Amino acid sequence: MMVDRELFVSAPGKVILHGEHAVVHGKVALAVGLNLRTFLRLRPGKDNGTVEINLPNIGTKLTWKISDLQALVPSFHNSPESKPLGPSPEQLDFLKTFAGFSNGTTDTESLAVLAFLYLYLSICGQALPSLEIVVWSQLPTGAGLGSSAAYSVSIAAALLATSGKISIPAQENIRWTQAELTLINSWAFQGEKVIHGNPSGVDNAVGTWGGALRFQAGEINPIERVPVLEILLTNTCVPRSTKTLVAGVKDKLLKFPGIMEPVLSSINAISEECQRVLQAGVEGLTIEQYSVLEVR
Template sequence: MVFDKELFVSAPGKVILHGEHAVVHGKMALAVGLNLRTFLRVKTRKDGKISINLPNIGTKQCWEVSQLHSLLPAFQDDLKQARPSSKHLETLRNFVEFPKENKETESLALLAFLYLYVSICGRDMPSMDVVVWSQLPTGAGLGSSAAYCVCLAASLLTICGIIEDPLQHNTKISSWTLTEQELINQWAFQGEKIIHGNPSGVDNAVGTWGGALQYQSEIITQMDRVPMLQILLTNTQVPRSTKVLVAGVKDKLLKFPDIIGPVLSSIHAISQECQRILKDMTSGLSADHYPILEELIDINQNHLNVIGVGHPSLDKICQVTASHGLHSKLTGAGGGGCAVTLLRPDTDPNIVETVKQELISCGFQCWETSIGALGVSIHLPSSLPADIRSEFGI
């Protein structure tokens, strides 16, 4: 056990660069780390209490550690086996006694925390304060819950001494070893199961390793190196049902197999070509690569409209950005949700600002950020972004 300890941990969100919906039918998708991050501060205390504060969703809870020991019998047979069961969920729900007005997002976030805390810490439950602040909007398909679970897993494993604090001996190291990251990812995946039931594992893998991952037929493969690409990320704030959109594509495929099948195969080829370009770019950024990436974005966006997952809000983003020479596509399920716009290194900052303001005037949220971001990281307080230091009161 590590006493008198304070850790600052972060993990990136994720976007699907190419391969949406086609991946459901056995094709390749490329998922990339999004440099909008979730930050967690954990600080040990000595009064026998544990608190968690999630200001983004308006949730704060505090318990006596002795109360949480009452949960151990329900976890006894499965302790440290990382397999959440219906028994675990029922036990945790009964323990928390959520008020009727409690939202499902808040409830699941607390359940995931308690599950990971009890499972990882076992009988040696430390007294601690946990505060989580995220730059990621919830429910936008950007991996916010996975980034949360990755931060929880990394911080709890470190505080409990199961993995080493990378900053303990070398203040220049910002992450854990590959073996330790594997363990972080395994536990984060269990937290994701609490929140999403049957997740693919892609979001927590991106949150752990960052960069870019290839996902096909339930096999996740990490790309060795990828360039950091500047983007605009736009959230239409239009709600959509991933389940309904996936079902709609399936219906089209069954109705028009000779039409939709080749479109899905073309999306697969786009993912492959993009992967090749990204690999080439790691040997030296070349302006010649950007026109190809832009063409791939345009072609894929048209394909996604063909299979029925577009939306007028996404069309509007494409129109606004195209009028300034920029290229955009939806990311994720479509039907609303978010879009990414590629920014070349030589893009005029004034154009970027103009586009952002036009998109905001349409009622959208817009961030200038990057993809190919670092995975789970540990920070010195002085290295945290200024806005995050402010949120944590440091």
């Protein structure tokens, strides 16, 4: 049953304290949620047979006829109750053709639209709802703060809720169940794949659960009672493509495995040691413990 009222969703950004890039190759990463968020407002459509996505941060507002989208459904729909399989190269080619994007599309607007269309078609299936969705964010794009993951988490949660696959919390302080959060996270990961190609999954995990997490090879473990940390983030205002950076690390690993494997192992050891320090300093870090974190 489709939701018949306005729905608000938000998800936090993230910062990876330790394990950046190595996490894509099965190493440990430690990540924490930020007090910067992405927000989504969903309204049922006006019975005009359209779906609209409005992304004011990047100046994008698009509307499609549901009758046109319906023809794509057989190529996308699979059961949200099971683990999503998604997105195949063929599906992405279908979407790029439908949206009028070239195969080499890498700009923020195009990738955000493709991720939305993929999640909308895959989650909602045969009964495509008429919706008006607005997504805005406090997170800069291309700054390594998980803006795309917060976007994917918000979109996935809203679509799962509006299509009746997860509940709609009646009050702001009531959270989704672990099973529902796991489903949100699994679909958000598919949105991240559309945008980044081969993401680790850590960004969408933090966007879904928040707090501090240890992430390794898809296994998510909350880090309990982390001491309060003041993190200085500097925005250079020079955007970077996570997809390109991840591909660059993979290329170096394939070309120079004897050099890169020890580097990744060292990064893993740093993550392990810093987790030990953080958990030992729950009452506040000593100067010696801070020095360990700073050196690493």
